[in-house]
Amino acid sequence: MKNLLRLCLLVIIVASCITDSNDPSERFPFDGTGYRPMYSSAEDAARIEVVAAQPLSKPGKIYVLDDYLFINESGHGIHVVDNSDPKNPKNISFISIAGNYDMAAKGTFLYADNLTNLVVFDISNPKSPKLTKTIPNAVPGTDYPPVSNVYFECVESKKGIVTGWEKVPMAKRPNCFR
Structure with a gap:
């Protein structure tokens, strides 16, 4: 009986040491940086246009x-x-698509996300891509950055539509975490 009592006491002591905290600051201390949402108006977010060539800064997927x-610019x-000359590639144009993080292609059609919309381009003439279709709300939307285990400013929908995220120094830990 004494051994059973000792075992129960030991289990209680060990169990009291185990924590199940949902507070991420215990596992992910705030390092003074966080992600801030970048907002645009609905009109600006929906504007898709072919513009002059832009320098590559955050390239992603490539379709040939x-x-x-x-080349996707995240x-x-x-x-x-x-x-045509692999030793001297020429950046000829840029398709400006707000909130574009992914693309895929089949044949002469290029598919890309535009925030929550799916846009389709005819690229049979690559020098002149043509937007052929927009499918609204085909892509699930998110109110958090595309990275994990980070602190970020919570989205305020009254400021507009979130079209991207920027990592910036912050004086205090933001309220949101992913």
């Missing part, structure tokens, strides 16, 4: 069609590059 490369759109 004949002598052309389509959060901003898609570069169109003439690669």
Whole structure:
């Protein structure tokens, strides 16, 4: 009986040492930086246009069609590059797409996310991509950055539509965590 009592006491002591905290600050201390949402109006977020070539800064996926490369610029759109001379590729244009993080292609059609919309381009003439279709609300939306285990400013929908996230120094720990 004494041994059973000692065992019960030991279990209680060990169990009292185990914590199941939902507070991320215990496992992920705040390092003075966090993500801040970048807002746009609905009109600006929906604006998709082919513009002059832009420098690559955060390239993502690449699709090859004949002598052309389509290179995703994380959060901003898609570069169109003439690669007919692989030693001297020429950045020829940029498809500006707010909130674009992913793309796929089949044949001469390029599919890309535009926040929660799916946009389809005819790229049969890569020098002149044409927006052919927009499918509204085809992509699940999120109110958090595309990275995990980070602190971020909570989204305030009255400020507009979140079109991206920027990592910035912050004086105090934000209230949101993912």
